[in-house]
Amino acid sequence: MMITILVTGVGGPAGYGLARQLIERGYRVVGTDMRSISVPGIAVYRVPAADDPTFVETLRALTRASRAALVIPTVSEELPILACETDWPAPIALGPHEGVLLANDKWLTWQRLSECGVAVPRAMLPSHIQNADHVAQALGWPCLAKPRVGRGGRGVTLYHAADIDALRARDDRFIVQEFVPGVEYAPNVCIRHNGRDIVVPLRKTALKQGIVGNAAQVVRDDSSDVAALACAAGRALGLSGALDIDIRRRNDGTPVVLEVNARFGANSAYAPEVLGALLEDFGLRQRRYPIVPVSLLSVVI
Ligand SMILES: Nc1ncnc2c1ncn2[C@@H]1O[C@H](COP(=O)(O)OP(=O)(O)O)[C@@H](O)[C@H]1O
Numbered sequence: 001m002m003i004t005i006l007v008t009g010v011g012g013p014a015g016y017g018l019a020r021q022l023i024e025r026g027y028r029v030v031g032t033d034m035r036s037i038s039v040p041g042i043a044v045y046r047v048p049a050a051d052d053p054t055f056v057e058t059l060r061a062l063t064r065a066s067r068a069a070l071v072i073p074t075v076s077e078e079l080p081i082l083a084c085e086t087d088w089p090a091p092i093a094l095g096p097h098e099g100v101l102l103a104n105d106k107w108l109t110w111q112r113l114s115e116c117g118v119a120v121p122r123a124m125l126p127s128h129i130q131n132a133d134h135v136a137q138a139l140g141w142p143c144l145a146k147p148r149v150g151r152g153g154r155g156v157t158l159y160h161a162a163d164i165d166a167l168r169a170r171d172d173r174f175i176v177q178e179f180v181p182g183v184e185y186a187p188n189v190c191i192r193h194n195g196r197d198i199v200v201p202l203r204k205t206a207l208k209q210g211i212v213g214n215a216a217q218v219v220r221d222d223s224s225d226v227a228a229l230a231c232a233a234g235r236a237l238g239l240s241g242a243l244d245i246d247i248r249r250r251n252d253g254t255p256v257v258l259e260v261n262a263r264f265g266a267n268s269a270y271a272p273e274v275l276g277a278l279l280e281d282f283g284l285r286q287r288r289y290p291i292v293p294v295s296l297l298s299v300v301i
């Protein structure tokens, strides 16, 4: 009997990468996506967008019908909605409600991490801005604004002192941050109840939009300061399970947390230990499977 795992968003990079790994490990994967797509080896069901009133009932019915042993959501917009649900017909690989809501909003994430002493870029809301000197003092120029709720690097804009009026025109649905210019990492983390957290600090060697954006390419890295910071961030938010965190280094080398995604990221195939730990924590039996050396994996995405 094959064990079934329901993965949401299998048409996206996070869901697709995860589904492939599960199939390699011998699981049956049932997938969902908002678009009508076909993915080899997976039965894909079309579901409404997360904010559609019928989304929860549709996914609930599919969980029951597929007899899934585990549901792994990979679509950011679904997370705060599913985190509120109780009595789901199968276990869901998602952190507690409060942590998921904090991670969903970059300002709330920033506030919680600052309070807990986890290193973050200097930041403020647009309504806090007085003038160009104030920004120079508080954040330094250039600075960066990005939507508090968003993903995929959408709406990330760099501002120079001359752009002060455009920056002030932003509303508080944005967060304004110090621009952190150094190397960027996507640590893949599994926060575990047994305390033996797993962290693989992937380093982004190319970004989709040049100086900012999602990783176009990653390599495994052994930066222990980044690994420790990633775990501290996940724990400060009260999260559990698989996380995909964005961290950058300042010019002086200090790593700071840009954001925390309370789900698997696009490059989880480079950190198979994270999925291994998650499956173990949900009591799913580990199958033998050949681990392809990371150096032989072609670029994901
Ligand atoms: N404070 C910052 N300094 C420098 N680059 C940043 C900063 N915040 C975000 N970025 C860049 O923008 C990208 C997207 O921002 P992020 O916070 O990860 O939001 P999301 O991935 O949800 O769009 C990051 O991967 C990074 O390249």
Ligand SMILES: [Mg+2]
Pocket: 152, 153, 246, 259
């Ligand atoms: Mg990001």
